[in-house]
Amino acid sequence: MAAHIDVKAVLVAAVASGQGKTTVTAALARKLVRQGKRVRVFKCGPDFIDPMLLERSSGAPVRSLDLWMVGHELCRRQLAQAAAEADVILIEGVMGLYDGTPSSADLSREFGVPVMAVIDAGAMAQTAGALVHGLRDYGPVEMAGVIANRVASEGHARMVAASLRDIPLFATLPRQPKSLPERHLGLVLPGEIVDIELLLDNLADQLVFDEAAWERLPPVRIEIPPATEPQTPLLAGQTIAIARDPAFMFIYPANLDTLRHLGATLTFFSPLADEPVPTEANAVYLPGGYPELHAEALSQAAIWQASIRAAHAAGMPIVAECGGMMALADTLADQAGAIWPMAGVLPGAVAMQARLAGLGSQGLTTEYGVLRGHTFHYSKLETAVEPTAYTIKHPSAVQGEAWYRVGSLKASYFHAYFPSNPAAAAALFSRSAA
Known part of the structure; x- marks a missing residue:
């Protein structure tokens, strides 16, 4: 038994x-x-x-x-x-x-x-x-x-x-x-x-x-399930800087656990407080949140903006989900219609809208299998950047959110659930893989 x-x-x-x-x-x-x-x-x-x-x-x-x-x-x-x-x-x-x-x-x-x-x-x-x-x-x-x-x-x-x-x-x-x-x-x-x-x-x-x-x-x-094999430390030696403040707080605790089990060291910083990307970081993770509620402060965070642009120019892997992606666009139009300059790493303009723009479970197909997650947002990104992939909605199997790559940046409205595919999650923070 x-x-x-x-x-x-x-x-x-x-x-x-x-x-x-x-x-x-x-x-x-x-x-x-x-x-x-x-x-x-x-x-x-x-x-x-x-x-x-x-x-x-x-x-x-x-x-x-x-x-x-x-x-x-x-x-x-x-x-x-x-x-x-x-x-x-x-x-x-x-x-x-x-x-x-x-x-x-x-x-x-x-x-x-x-x-x-x-x-x-x-x-x-x-x-x-x-x-x-x-x-x-x-x-x-x-x-x-x-x-x-x-x-x-x-x-x-x-x-x-x-x-x-x-x-x-x-x-x-x-x-x-x-x-x-x-x-x-x-x-x-x-x-x-x-x-x-x-x-x-x-x-x-x-x-x-x-x-x-x-x-x-x-x-x-x-x-009680049987014990599992320890996770292969695919991110051993990596330090991942994660944005965490009132503008960027939508992150699954299980994602942090997965990154640690993969061997990564995690450090946190606040773009909203105009903190730069930590100098010890090898990669950056910008989760979702409410950048639209803090657009004015983020637009004035010159140190943060300069540091993320420098990290991108240096080829540092950057993973930006939903609100994290919004903060990297050229501009962000808030709910009142005011337009604020953002970091400008992802060419394009984000605008909030009254109607829901995306909702539901989705999966991203990678060379390591499907990385599962979801989407939920009220904004739209207008960009000339061509998506390199699209997520697939569950259970309808129709096309979902665009997946963008600009140099070392990987960005989407898709919120990934890292435990669903740790190898795919590790690859997001690699300089050489997807």
């Missing part, structure tokens, strides 16, 4: 986006942590912002689970590691329970994690039961219970509970006078919310939680 760990775990899902999954998951995580529980939270699908909030609420790093981008094996390995360290695992779903290929429901069934359905009860009562039973039976999935969001009163909660019949109501959360603030790519970053800790504590306080029902919830058995 395979080795295993038993742990209490639920997948927090809903009928659609906008039901309050992130708010409820954050409230539940904070409540359990305050009860002395060791809580580990995961996020389904590609996401950078929600995990930041869930990390603040749980006090522990939040990783991605996605059967395509992350893969079955690494998902299982991450769950097993969390189970060894935690009393509770919470997995926040993405979109609606059955939306996407793969969906949150697919993940639930793959690992035997029951669903905790979040229902926005603000404009319904007994109909909640119909929704929950539909969610359970359509797949089907194992339904652990329900958390009703935006509940008006105890009487309202009783009506919702009665409608659920054989499915328990685990908790209710009242309508919030102050919701978590949002912007075009999702929630406002937790570090920008002055009273974030108080807000999370208040959410936990207001979550009316049936602890007896929670304690009756049976544990989930997580299989």
Whole structure:
């Protein structure tokens, strides 16, 4: 029999986006942590912002689970590691329970994690039961219970509970006078919310939680995968400088782990603070973020701009994803239409727009196989540079984002998930390979 760990775990899902999954998951995580529980939270699908909030609420790093981008094996390995360290695992779903290929429901069934359905009860009562039973039976999935969001009163909660019949109501959360603030790519970053800790504590306080029902919830058995061979240190001796500040913070923690496992030394710097590329660097990684919110400051960061141009002129490998690429264009037009000069390493102009320009899982075909990841952006790049490749959208297999090469620069709106193909990730930072 395979080795295993038993742990209490639920997948927090809903009928659609906008039901309050992130708010409820954050409230539940904070409540359990305050009860002395060791809580580990995961996020389904590609996401950078929600995990930041869930990390603040749980006090522990939040990783991605996605059967395509992350893969079955690494998902299982991450769950097993969390189970060894935690009393509770919470997995926040993405979109609606059955939306996407793969969906949150697919993940639930793959690992035997029951669903905790979040229902926005603000404009319904007994109909909640119909929704929950539909969610359970359509797949089907194992339904652990329900958390009703935006509940008006105890009487309202009783009506919702009665409608659920054989499915328990685990908790209710009242309508919030102050919701978590949002912007075009999702929630406002937790570090920008002055009273974030108080807000999370208040959410936990207001979550009316049936602890007896929670304690009756049976544990989930997580299989422990066999040990893997150590990663070949393809980046041994390399020092990679990574931009990290409020303009560049969209990076998977697993990407950093992969680079370290490949043998690289990581150092961090802030273009927004006008810091140059560190002198010890052999390569540069510019992840995505919100350069459009800091375009004026970046346009005035002469030291940063000169240093990245010098690194490019010297042939240093530079990998720029989404916001990182935007900061290397000639100009960036922000949401107000103001045009700001950028570093000018990638010829072209970037402009923000009101409509979503790219969204979804994609893969980049390389000589080492497919490097998986995703895209999510509201800007467009106009450039005369011809793409050297295009990503392929998943699951439609149609053409996705352009992949540009200008000298030692590799740039795209594509956010790569390095653990999906470490050899391809290592090649990005090589002077000789893709």
